[in-house]
Amino acid sequence: MLPIQEVMEKLNVVMDPELDQSLVELGFIDDVKIEGSEVNVRFRLPTYWCSPNFAYLMASDIREKVSELDWVNNVTVELKDHSFSREISQGVSNQETFQEAFSKLSSGDLEQLRRTFKIKAFYSRQEKVIRHLLSKGMTEQRLVSLTVSELEEILTGDMKGAMLKDRYLLILTELGLYKDKRQPAFIDEDGKAVEIGAFRDHLLNIRRTRLSMEFNAFYCRNLLLTRYNLQDAGSDQNESLEVKGV
Amino acid sequence: MYITKDGEEIFVIDGHVHYWDASPENQLNVHGEEFINCFHDYQKNLSPKEYIWPREKFLKYDKETIVHDLFVSGYVDMAIFQPTYLTDFYKNGFNTVERDAELVREYPNRFIVNGAFDPRDGERGLENLEYQVETYGIKGVKLYTAEWRGDSKGYKLTDPMCYRYLEKCRELGIKNIHVHKGPTITPLNKDAFDVGDVDEVASVFKDLNFIVEHVGLPRLEDFCWIATQESNVYGGLAVALPFVHARPRYFAEIISELLFWLDENRIFFGSDYAIWHPKWLIEKFIEFELPEDIKQETGVDLTMDVKKKILGENIARLYDIDIEAQKEKLRDDVLIS
Numbered sequence: 230m231l232p233i234q235e236v237m238e239k240l241n242v243v244m245d246p247e248l249d250q251s252l253v254e255l256g257f258i259d260d261v262k263i264e265g266s267e268v269n270v271r272f273r274l275p276t277y278w279c280s281p282n283f284a285y286l287m288a289s290d291i292r293e294k295v296s297e298l299d300w301v302n303n304v305t306v307e308l309k310d311h312s313f314s315r316e317i318s319q320g321v322s323n324q325e326t327f328q329e330a331f332s333k334l335s336s337g338d339l340e341q342l343r344r345t346f347k348i349k350a351f352y353s354r355q356e357k358v359i360r361h362l363l364s365k366g367m368t369e370q371r372l373v374s375l376t377v378s379e380l381e382e383i384l385t386g387d388m389k390g391a392m393l394k395d396r397y398l399l400i401l402t403e404l405g406l407y408k409d410k411r412q413p414a415f416i417d418e419d420g421k422a423v424e425i426g427a428f429r430d431h432l433l434n435i436r437r438t439r440l441s442m443e444f445n446a447f448y449c450r451n452l453l454l455t456r457y458n459l460q461d462a463g464s465d466q467n468e469s470l471e472v473k474g475v
Numbered sequence: 476m477y478i479t480k481d482g483e484e485i486f487v488i489d490g491h492v493h494y495w496d497a498s499p500e501n502q503l504n505v506h507g508e509e510f511i512n513c514f515h516d517y518q519k520n521l522s523p524k525e526y527i528w529p530r531e532k533f534l535k536y537d538k539e540t541i542v543h544d545l546f547v548s549g550y551v552d553m554a555i556f557q558p559t560y561l562t563d564f565y566k567n568g569f570n571t572v573e574r575d576a577e578l579v580r581e582y583p584n585r586f587i588v589n590g591a592f593d594p595r596d597g598e599r600g601l602e603n604l605e606y607q608v609e610t611y612g613i614k615g616v617k618l619y620t621a622e623w624r625g626d627s628k629g630y631k632l633t634d635p636m637c638y639r640y641l642e643k644c645r646e647l648g649i650k651n652i653h654v655h656k657g658p659t660i661t662p663l664n665k666d667a668f669d670v671g672d673v674d675e676v677a678s679v680f681k682d683l684n685f686i687v688e689h690v691g692l693p694r695l696e697d698f699c700w701i702a703t704q705e706s707n708v709y710g711g712l713a714v715a716l717p718f719v720h721a722r723p724r725y726f727a728e729i730i731s732e733l734l735f736w737l738d739e740n741r742i743f744f745g746s747d748y749a750i751w752h753p754k755w756l757i758e759k760f761i762e763f764e765l766p767e768d769i770k771q772e773t774g775v776d777l778t779m780d781v782k783k784k785i786l787g788e789n790i791a792r793l794y795d796i797d798i799e800a801q802k803e804k805l806r807d808d809v810l811i812s
Binding site: 247276277278280282312327328334335337338339341342345346349433441443444445447448451452454455456 | 513517521628664693694699725
């Protein structure tokens with residue numbers, strides 16, 4: 230694999246925490262330069278005002294992921310056209326914490342924020358799996374009793390379903406909610422199984438989360454296109470929201 | 476006034492309009508330029524092509540333009556100004572009460588101007604609030620919690636000084652508190668768009684109405700949650716409504732969520748003019764129907780009666796507007812001399 234391909238592969242797993250989509254997929258990666266063991270990644274956002282805290286999380290994730298490549302010695306990250314371009318680019322490239330980079334304006338780290346949005350992403354991904362299974366005719370009763378291994382089994386050979394399930398199980402693991410294959414597949418953020426009596430309400434709540442994230446992703450993606458006069462390369466990823474009947 | 480195919484009159488109140496000056500002469504720095512660029516991108520992003528303005532016009536438009544766009548071509552009967560100062564970005568402010576009040580003086584039956592406060596102005600700001608009530612008779616204020624002030628990049632409604640301002644509002648009879656979150660944002664370690672502070676003040680100041688502009692976007696889910704708990708929390712549709720054209724399916728999902736969690740009496744129309752033109756927003760909104768699957772899933776519907784409420788009746792209640800009496804007053808209104 231070429232060095233640039235290796236870098237892109239790493240960037241592919243860096244997510245916008247607010248939108249739960251990869252920076253590459255969102256078109257946020259503007260340029261990658263490689264000179265020997267030095268990598269410079271330049272990224273851009275849909276507006277000059279996008280939240281600096283989320284931008285900081287993305288920038289430090291870029292640095293961290295690309296640094297995992299064993300031939301890479303130094304990673305610099307540059308955020309262009311942003312109200313805090315300088316603070317973010319310098320801060321992350323110098324491996325400062327958010328608080329160090331924004332000493333005047335911030336009090337604390339970003340880990341709680343990261344977790345809050347990871348939980349939103351978790352519910353959003355869960356909703357997509359549930360919705361998929363419901364559309365295949367699975368009953369609510371069966372859904373709540375489903376274990377992880379049964380979920381794996383049921384979705385074997387179902388490409389779309391398997392993809393949604395993989396994304397869901399990945400974030401389950403990242404949040405430390407994955408214990409073993411015999412655990413219930415659909416749980417809340419505290420690891421408690423969703424019970425049949427609460428299922429409808431649970432689904433309504435996570436639907437709201439999923440909708441909000443998708444809406445924001447659509448909005449941001451299009452603002453980026455407008456801001457930089459780009460063509461719409463990838464259409465909307467969200468199959469559940471195709472325009473139908475309107 | 477919008478007249479439906481069946482001849483029904485719909486009285487329209489636009490709950491969110493601006494009369495701004497973002498001209499280079501008024502820009503204080505690069506932030507002023509970037510702020511209006513961002514607004515212009517919003518317009519370009521979601522408007523039908525024929526409603527996209529050239530940049531020059533977007534920077535500063537005259538009063539004939541706004542009066543024509545709202546009341547002559549745009550079906551709007553009355554409009555409410557939501558001032559936005561941004562004094563760190565613009566020399567004389569972006570959209571100020573003073574500037575809006577000129578239009579109110581000229582078209583008293585058409586425009587309502589809201590005031591503004593910023594708790595970081597301290598005691599002097601409290602006096603200024605009194606002045607705004609005496610001078611402009613304001614019944615509402617627009618708050619921009621993310622506004623920059625030197626090193627401060629925003630405040631929370633739960634800040635102690637903000638409580639004093641809300642108490643002052645109560646005392647002065649200002650009952651409508653419009654709250655905007657973003658897009659200028661704070662580098663705090665928390666989520667700058669968080670609407671949690673609205674929840675807290677709404678439960679303390681139960682006699683005030685809290686109108687969350689842009690229905691809490693980009694935190695729609697949290698906004699819906701808060702609004703179900705607090706009956707004095709309302710949602711303004713500016714920013715969400717343009718999706719009725721660009722992405723009707725998203726709009727269907729959003730409006731059905733709002734109708735489900737809030738009910739049909741607490742949602743208002745707002746164009747955010749001059750970002751979006753009310754003419755096409757209203758035409759598309761009237762035409763729009765919820766897809767069958769969404770109706771079934773959420774159990775809500777967007778009937779013509781519901782649309783009427785959203786377009787005028789709901790906000791009329793908050794601003795003590797008697798729609799029938801107002802219709803009479805406006806019947807012979809001369810707009811363009």
